[in-house]
Amino acid sequence: MVEFEDKVKEVIEKTEIVCIGTCGKDGPHLVATWGDYIRTIGIQDTGTIVIPAGGYRKTEENLSTNDRVEVIIASKEVEGTNGMGKGFLFSGRGEIQESGEFAELAKSNFPWARGAFVISVEEINGLL
Ligand SMILES: Cc1cc2nc3c(=O)[nH]c(=O)nc-3n(C[C@H](O)[C@H](O)[C@H](O)COP(=O)(O)O)c2cc1C
Numbered sequence: 001m002v003e004f005e006d007k008v009k010e011v012i013e014k015t016e017i018v019c020i021g022t023c024g025k026d027g028p029h030l031v032a033t034w035g036d037y038i039r040t041i042g043i044q045d046t047g048t049i050v051i052p053a054g055g056y057r058k059t060e061e062n063l064s065t066n067d068r069v070e071v072i073i074a075s076k077e078v079e080g081t082n083g084m085g086k087g088f089l090f091s092g093r094g095e096i097q098e099s100g101e102f103a104e105l106a107k108s109n110f111p112w113a114r115g116a117f118v119i120s121v122e123e124i125n126g127l128l
Contacts, residue, residue, distance in 0.1 A: 002047040002121050007078070011086055012043060014075035018051070020119070021070045022094065024062035031059050033117075035073070041109050047121045052106040052113035053096050059117070060096040069094040069119055072127070080128035087127035094119045 004012065015035040022029050033051045042050045049071070053060075063069075074087030097103045098115035106116035 002124055004043065004047065004124075007086065007126075008088055008124060010078050011073050011075050011088055012039065014077045015073040016075070018049075019072045020051075020059070020094070020117070022059050022062035023066050023068065024058070025065065029058055029062055031056060037110070041105050041116075047092075049090075049119040049121065050102045050105060051117040051119070052110035053115045053117040054110070054112050056096060056117055059094075063094050063096065067093045067095060071119060071121075074127065081126075082128070085128050089125045089127055090119070090121045091123040091125075092119050092121040 018033045018035060018038055020031050020033070037052055038049055041052065044050065069092055071090040072087060076085045078086040080086035095118050096115055097118050102116040102118050106113040
């Protein structure tokens, strides 16, 4: 379990999109969600990110053999080391949940969702 420190929270507040990478037998695979979706349901105290899952079928297939995920968030509106622009790389484990607390949270906020893409963040590295 990790803690989202203030600078991470600032970027979460401003990121427009969130990119999530998984790895399958045929190579890396990248998907996205909107920043405001994770601001609505996603950020849990426990270092968990909850994303509404409508698609993410290939992602789910990849997670069934390798649950490692990497996530990038970024914003030009947050000051980084060399001026405006800050990002973070989260590494962790992911799972698509179609029932349970997080799936219900996703479905009640996003009626098109079949469940939740739940990511447990294990490590955070600053970018920029
Ligand atoms: C900016 C952006 C936001 C997206 N948000 C979601 C989302 O919240 N949930 C979702 O299921 N797919 C979302 N998608 C589509 C996914 O990135 C992905 O292409 C789709 O779910 C198929 O996933 P798969 O290739 O793992 O099967 C989004 C795509 C973009 C470009």
